[in-house]
Amino acid sequence: MTSEDADVYPPSEDTYLLRDAAVEEARPDDFALEVGTGSGVVAEALNETAERVVATDINKAAVRAARSKGVESVRTDLVAALDASFDLVVFNPPYLPSTDETPDDDMSLALGGGETGRETAERFLDAVPRVLAPDGRVLLVASSVSGVDEFEERTDYTVERVASERYFFEELVVLRLRLRSGS
Ligand SMILES: C[S@@+](CC[C@H](N)C(=O)[O-])C[C@H]1O[C@@H](n2cnc3c(N)ncnc32)[C@H](O)[C@@H]1O
Structure with a gap:
């Protein structure tokens, strides 16, 4: 492990849950995007299945880690720097509740999803429709710690649960979202 690895979210249960769901979801002709790639493990696996994969992260050490795995990676906030049309977008977001006192180091940014954990x-x-192809699919990891039902209540997407795993203190769920027509 290099000193840089310590600043990158290590592959964990949620990583592997998303990786397996993403590989299952990806089609050979997909242009795929992983947002918040961290170590790059999910994007690396998608690279084997999809036609082309791009990854983003706000953490420069994560961008370097993903590049070292052969993943085309961009440092940006979510999808801000991208101007493309992706068939499949996957994201294992920071999903633990955080407060104003939470430090803003790379690992806290990997874990903390604002006051609700869902921010x-x-x-x-809200941002991904700009880079989503017509009929594009989104896979999003959600946790019972910060709430899953709230995503299912969104009116701009149809939402299905495609994978879940129960751990001793939480349930992790992978949601597949598609934009409703007119959204
Ligand atoms: C829970 S980790 C997941 C990392 C990796 N995808 C995995 O599954 O192991 C969340 C990742 O999102 C990144 N991240 C947090 N906020 C972000 C933002 N606004 N834009 C892009 N990436 C962000 C973090 O740096 C971190 O790498």
């Missing part, structure tokens, strides 16, 4: 994910869902 980064909600901001992502």
